[in-house]
Amino acid sequence: MPQNASRAAGRHFLQIPGPTPLPDRVLRAMDTPLIDHRGPEFAKLAKRCLEGIKTIFKTTNPVIIYTATGTGAWEAALVNTLSPGDRVLMVETGQFAKQWKDMAIRLGLKPEFIAGDWRTGADAAKIEDHLRQDKARAIKAVCVLHNETATGCLSPIEPIRKAIDAVGHPALLMVDTISSLASTDYCHDDWGVDVTVGGAQKGLMLPPGMSFNAVSDKALHAAKSSKLPKSFWSWDDMLNMNKVGFFPYTPATQMLQGLAVSIDMLHEEGLDNVFARHARLAEATRRAVRAWGLEVLCREAKYYSPTITAVLLPDGHDADAFRSLALETFNISYGASFGPYAKKYFRIGHLGDINDGWMMGVLATTEMALAVAGIPHKKGGVQAAMDYIVSAQSRAARVAAE
Numbered sequence: 001m002p003q004n005a006s007r008a009a010g011r012h013f014l015q016i017p018g019p020t021p022l023p024d025r026v027l028r029a030m031d032t033p034l035i036d037h038r039g040p041e042f043a044k045l046a047k048r049c050l051e052g053i054k055t056i057f058k059t060t061n062p063v064i065i066y067t068a069t070g071t072g073a074w075e076a077a078l079v080n081t082l083s084p085g086d087r088v089l090m091v092e093t094g095q096f097a098k099q100w101k102d103m104a105i106r107l108g109l110k111p112e113f114i115a116g117d118w119r120t121g122a123d124a125a126k127i128e129d130h131l132r133q134d135k136a137r138a139i140k141a142v143c144v145l146h147n148e149t150a151t152g153c154l155s156p157i158e159p160i161r162k163a164i165d166a167v168g169h170p171a172l173l174m175v176d177t178i179s180s181l182a183s184t185d186y187c188h189d190d191w192g193v194d195v196t197v198g199g200a201q202k203g204l205m206l207p208p209g210m211s212f213n214a215v216s217d218k219a220l221h222a223a224k225s226s227k228l229p230k231s232f233w234s235w236d237d238m239l240n241m242n243k244v245g246f247f248p249y250t251p252a253t254q255m256l257q258g259l260a261v262s263i264d265m266l267h268e269e270g271l272d273n274v275f276a277r278h279a280r281l282a283e284a285t286r287r288a289v290r291a292w293g294l295e296v297l298c299r300e301a302k303y304y305s306p307t308i309t310a311v312l313l314p315d316g317h318d319a320d321a322f323r324s325l326a327l328e329t330f331n332i333s334y335g336a337s338f339g340p341y342a343k344k345y346f347r348i349g350h351l352g353d354i355n356d357g358w359m360m361g362v363l364a365t366t367e368m369a370l371a372v373a374g375i376p377h378k379k380g381g382v383q384a385a386m387d388y389i390v391s392a393q394s395r396a397a398r399v400a401a402e
């Protein structure tokens with residue numbers, strides 16, 4: 001925005017990997033009078049949300065809805081199933097994995113952290129090796145991130161389930177899907193996950209302040225003997241009240257109004273179409289990055305994230321300075337960098353209510369910002385992304401015509 005202005009024209013490009021741009025329809029749905037959260041109208045809304053959200057996690061079991069950001073649902077997953085001193089196996093995929101591990105320590109758990117270099121997802125073979133060593137079966141849970149938001153690496157979950165089963169290990173499997181749910185396929189039941197943690201402000205296209213635990217029967221069983229203290233996070237209280245369409249305390253009524261609509265929107269588009277759209281935007285973004293002659297932080301294609309691409313800048317260029325300049329000049333926000341790669345990369349979020357044209361606006365803005373910032377790069381990233389989208393959409397149009 002010009003130095004002498006206090007307003008920037010047009011919409012802000014909110015390309016951080018969550019919160020994601022809020023669809024107007026969700027915004028309108030939330031712009032309603034408050035209702036009695038113990039009344040019949042609320043019970044209808046709650047039931048719609050509690051049933052609807054199961055279709056997003058792909059589970060027939062209950063999903064618990066918390067008035068909290070994703071971090072709260074992380075805590076809920078741990079305190080409802082585990083006891084002080086329990087060992088848990090976690091994988092160092094990046095900053096968010098580290099934060100969940102640090103939380104486990106604070107809660108009195110004993111995490112074992114499989115080291116990683118922040119450029120790949122979780123390796124099922126390493127998890128299997130680690131569990132095989134655990135002859136006493138002392139590890140109570142394996143906790144992984146489906147999508148490491150800090151690095152843009154996705155960890156396939158089915159191989160991890162298979163690894164646990166191959167050893168015949170009884171540990172619970174807990175998966176954080178905060179930045180992947182409703183953007184790429186996820187099957188809580190079919191993949192044998194015990195607790196799935198979700199959040200509102202990423203693929204679900206809602207404001208921050210709501211999060212989820214999807215639970216398996218095995219997790220519900222573990223909850224019966226879990227000894228970590230819990231009160232606000234107690235699954236029991238929630239499940240009992242949810243049965244009749246209510247919550248143990250005042251729920252975030254307006255967030256539920258938004259959630260009901262966001263679930264409708266996902267099904268109107270069709271979940272498979274939603275996933276295909278995210279895959280297309282992610283591939284277009286990576287092609288742009290490569291054409292610029294820059295490097296994607298995730299270094300193995302099998303771990304590429306469908307929702308976030310972290311872009312490494314050439315040595316000697318500060319990614320935080322680049323983000324500030326892009327914000328001032330073009331009114332676009334990117335995600336920051338962390339850990340061993342702090343200041344070395346920026347993240348482009350391509351998740352939520354974003355279409356091809358919007359994405360091209362983002363990539364064109366990014367190419368312009370690279371030029372304004374004087375970061376060495378080749379031209380043609382935008383063209384490469386367009387070529388890919390044109391070919392993907394032409395293929396889709398041909399298939400539709402057949």
Ligand SMILES: *Cc1c(COP(=O)(O)O)cnc(C)c1O
Pocket residue numbers: 018069070071072096145147148149176177178179199208
């Ligand atoms: C955003 C995010 C979190 C943290 O969620 P908050 O809503 O910020 O508390 C945790 N894990 C992952 C993978 C995330 O993307």
